Amino acid sequence: MKFDLLTILTAYLIVDAVFAIAFAVTVRRHPNLAGPGWWLAACMAFFTGFLGICLRDVIPDIVSIVIANSLILTGGVCVWIGIRGFFGLRQHWSLFALFVLPAATLLNLFMEVWPSVSARQITMSTFIILIGLFTIRDIVRQRSVTLSMETNLLIGFLGAETVIHVIRLITLIMRPTAISSYILSPEQPDRVFLMWLFITGTARLLIMVTLVSARLQDELNQLATQDSLTQLPNRRFLLERLKHGIDVERRDGKQLALLMLDLDRFKAVNDSLGHSAGDELLQQVADRIQSRLRDVDMVARLGGDEFIVLLEDIAHPEDAARVAEEIVADLSRPFQLPRSNETDHEPGHEVQIGASIGISLYPQHGDNPELLMEQADIAMYEAKQAGRGCFAYFSEELTIAVRKRIALEGRLRRGIEQQELRVFYQPQIDIASGRIVGAEALVRWQSPTEGLIAPINFIPIAEETGLILAIGEWVLRETCRQGQCWLADGFLPLTLAVNVSPQQFRRCDINALVAEVLAETGFPAGQLELEMTESGLMDNQDKAVEVLNNLRAQGIRLAIDDFGTGYSSLAYLKRFPLDVLKIDKSFIDDIPHLQDDMEITATIIAMGHILGFKVLAEGVETQEQLDFLRKKGCDAYQGYFTSKPVPAEDFAELLRRQHKNG
Incomplete structure (x- = not known):
């Protein structure tokens, strides 16, 4: 069946009318939704424009050509403005002046001065191409992630319409149209062109309706999963996220924490200042909680003054307690609520509330969302009974242990500041x-309340919290200072070994730090030995080689600590510019009782010597152990057999005694 131009234009009129009704209904039901109102105007403009083309040879040509085509261009601009509004861009009334008025002027000029069909068609296609390109540009700039499929289809059909007009433009330039009777001409050169435009235009309108439907569905979904007051996720969304989080953590063998939070004294604020003040307070509370969380964490409002925080991928149970303490501290600070109305000249209300937090952990306290929330709720009431303004775990033993650990962290921070x-x-x-040829510098904490605290009780906390960076720098500086003092006192040169933690190796410029400390203290670089663990070096081998080479260039001696407990790979030993292998104490402890440990120790000594390293054994406590090491050719040792770690004054006394004994 062959369609003539009049049939195609009639189909255009019907389609525009149908979609105009659809957009009108949308505007009536959703007046705040940007886009459909402009698309309704576009359909009406297109309808009137195509009706004018259909009436050519019935009404004067100047009316049919100029007004009809101007209305079609107006419809194109309305589509563009509607798309800008739909995707959140500013609406420009000036677009009509930039596109419609110049086109109408040119069309009128061609009707009066140069009555050429091709000139009019070229003018229309040129302006429609420009509108299409600008529209596609705006969609690409502001495309919606949640509507990606619909957006891509819209770009595709707008691009197809633009390409059709480009083809038409090229065709008109190469072969101008000489037909004056446009609609009723038997040749109908634009029939195929308009047929393709009808198909792409109809598809574009369908996509715009789909976009509106998808946007409304998204808003409904958002309302179903979002708290309308604070814009936080609600209980439904939290349960979905928690279920997904449990599945992920179960697969990866990790843990997560749930923090149930209830505001203290909120009811008093709500009753005394009114619900609007209470709503404002809840919004400020939501903001403060969010500011304390990582991107991977989530806070939801369950209703009333109850919030819940989901912490995913936590390394230690006390990580949840640290976040809980920060939230409690934040919510204990005063809130400033605005005055109740504009005529009230008071500055507003300062209110102070607090929060009690219950914590449950996966997998320790439950393996499903409902059970974890129930346990966190029970723990929250335990926190309230404990005096409010605090946190509690579902397990009382864990609560006590974590509180002790966090208290120790606080004391450690103060201890560093107070030079303990x-x-x-x-x-x-x-x-x-x-003879004594060196010493390993080992940090101790002299607490005024608990006495001397061993490293095993505070170094793990320092590693987790990042305090190890400050501790490591202080130990390096103090060791070099003390070493220079011993040189100044006339003692023979000694090698002083300082441990470098993996965090120091990764997070600070150890080369610059060592250079600064040596310059500041005057301690010789050749007498400083830095000890690093295998794991610290293996995290990033290329960077480790570069750092070690730079340290070696400064003249620093380098040792691998606790060798045999990690990778123990000859391949990396060959890559790293090391001086000393330190055999871990665990291999020395059972010599001469365990044959395996004796063989491993002997192998490490032989391997170290083959690679050109000195070998030092840690933890030597008996004469039998020392005799074995001497027999196997070990170079040096340290351990309680000679001396436990002692203060600087006692170590200096050991040196004096050695000097006295010759």
């Missing part, structure tokens, strides 16, 4: 001569 740390020195003995 001390450096002890454990002698390193040359096995061949039996």
